Amino acid sequence: MHILSKSTYIKGLQCEKALYMTKKHPYLRDRLSIEQRAKFQRGTDVGILAQQYFPGGVNMTPNSPSQFPRRVKETMEKLHNPDINVMYEAVFQHNDTLIMVDILVRDGDQWKAIEVKSSLKLSTTYYNDAALQYYVLHGCGVPLSDFQLMYLNAGYVKQGPIDVRQLFQLVSAMDYAREQEATIAANVERLKQVVALPHAPQVVVGPHCNDPYPCDFRGHCWRNIPQEDPNVPYSIDFKALFAQAPDPKPRRIAYLNPLFYRPAVPELDGTRPYQEMMLAFALSGDQEPNGNTLWDCFDDHSRWQEGLDVMEARLRYYDLVVTFTPNEHLGYKVFNLSEVLQNAEMFHPLLKDGFSLQHTAAAVFHDLKLFEHSRIIVEALTQDLLSYEQAKKDLIAENEVVKSIYQHFFK
Ligand code: SF4
Structure with a gap:
């Protein structure tokens, strides 16, 4: 052998x-x-x-x-x-x-x-x-x-x-x-x-x-290595943070969590290997029915561009779009929370490997477990390792996290 x-x-x-x-x-x-x-x-x-x-x-x-x-x-x-x-x-x-x-x-x-x-x-x-x-x-x-x-x-x-x-x-x-x-x-x-x-x-x-x-x-x-303690206070340059605050203060704010898919082998005509396609988005704002809109094309990826049109039409109403996942389709109204916090030199040991939404939230709210289930792996979804229903719930939960972080700093 x-x-x-x-x-x-x-x-x-x-x-x-x-x-x-x-x-x-x-x-x-x-x-x-x-x-x-x-x-x-x-x-x-x-x-x-x-x-x-x-x-x-x-x-x-x-x-x-x-x-x-x-x-x-x-x-x-x-x-x-x-x-x-x-x-x-x-x-x-x-x-x-x-x-x-x-x-x-x-x-x-x-x-x-x-x-x-x-x-x-x-x-x-x-x-x-x-x-x-x-x-x-x-x-x-x-x-x-x-x-x-x-x-x-x-x-x-x-x-x-x-x-x-x-x-x-x-x-x-x-x-x-x-x-x-x-x-x-x-x-x-x-x-x-x-x-x-x-x-x-x-x-x-x-x-x-x-x-x-x-x-x-x-x-x-790693079992005996002390994990990063979420109770350690984060540091941030508040002057630099507030210098980036939206001005004038927006009246109508949308919180957006888009979900992109990058298949290794192109699935649709006109696309390339690993081309980014939007599979879903969660949108939270006062114009959305019950406060939330969820759009997805999980069962028909050919509709991915239609999602961009739906998203754009809904976002027209708002003065500001807060997101942690920026992309080229969002236009000038975008408030990229991840970038803003990085520009303000926010630091916490949990963020040493990068600004993930989960770790940022854990650092801000001192709770590691709070959002641990909200990471969506699109390929898991397409391989039936994750259900559509769970992914939709997670998308909305993630968007609530984005909203909480924004409101923590800017309200
Ligand atoms: S966790 Fe690190 S130290 Fe342990 S076996 Fe893996 S690579 Fe080696």
């Missing part, structure tokens, strides 16, 4: 303790958040779509981890079968390290390996992932003509069915992988020794717990 895989290797580079815990104490992992599950699903969906770029391949995906050894053997057999030109998820093992290559394409007497990424840009981590695969393939004696990274083309505009040849772009990572081979070999040896340790290595928590990925042992490692 193998000791390392692509994911445990990358994890080990991030933190040796995370690797050890994954191998020896996986039951101490945090539960996957909705956001992580949605991200994982997105990667899988894009990976399957990418296979159409090289159609007709044999799928080598094992049904369970116990099938890995069999798949390794079958992959090697298929490499020598002249009738097979493309393989998906081909399984290789070298020096106790197991990889599954997203796509393997015959190229004359050689093979071309392709790793698919559901992103618009390539990071060093992606190149390191490719380098590890190259190391294993080379170790298995696979003659490689190239190792490529395949990722989304920001310039692609969907018209009709998805054109995978336009949607994806390819870049070679072969030179990088070759240069890294000795480093990878040393890393593999080091990480194998980490896994063989009798106890978890001592690693102090720090920024590496979130870089490049949020570690799934944070619940375990």
Whole structure:
């Protein structure tokens, strides 16, 4: 059986303790958040779509981890079968390290390996992932003509069915992988020794717990670290804050919480990968029936532009639109609460990683739990991990938070 895989290797580079815990104490992992599950699903969906770029391949995906050894053997057999030109998820093992290559394409007497990424840009981590695969393939004696990274083309505009040849772009990572081979070999040896340790290595928590990925042992490692105390008073430059107060004082104020969706693969004609579309908005103001309007197109995304028209028409009545989520469609009346507070140099330990609505509210109202359920992950919604009804409630709840913060400072 193998000791390392692509994911445990990358994890080990991030933190040796995370690797050890994954191998020896996986039951101490945090539960996957909705956001992580949605991200994982997105990667899988894009990976399957990418296979159409090289159609007709044999799928080598094992049904369970116990099938890995069999798949390794079958992959090697298929490499020598002249009738097979493309393989998906081909399984290789070298020096106790197991990889599954997203796509393997015959190229004359050689093979071309392709790793698919559901992103618009390539990071060093992606190149390191490719380098590890190259190391294993080379170790298995696979003659490689190239190792490529395949990722989304920001310039692609969907018209009709998805054109995978336009949607994806390819870049070679072969030179990088070759240069890294000795480093990878040393890393593999080091990480194998980490896994063989009798106890978890001592690693102090720090920024590496979130870089490049949020570690799934944070619940375990951080449990004795005092959490940021919401009761600590925030600091703010009130002079700078009030200098930004709306002038003249608005009579009719709307509070707006729009919800945007950025699908990796464009869903609608005329849109690009990760194009921002408005799926819903909550609007609170004295012109709204019962004080609130909620518009959404959760079940028909093609109406996303209609939402902008509805929103614009409703906002005409108001003198000021207060929001925490500004966007280009809102026009001159916008009061961007997040920007205003940042300009006034508001500080609280909870805000050290950025001005999220939840943390700002927790800092202002000294209550961490107050708004903890109001984060909406749109991809979770589109993958049925979150119900429409819950998302609508959360949108309105978030908007109430925006209103409370504004009124706290400006009324
Ligand atoms: S939480 Fe931090 S220290 Fe603990 S295993 Fe993860 S990365 Fe390592």
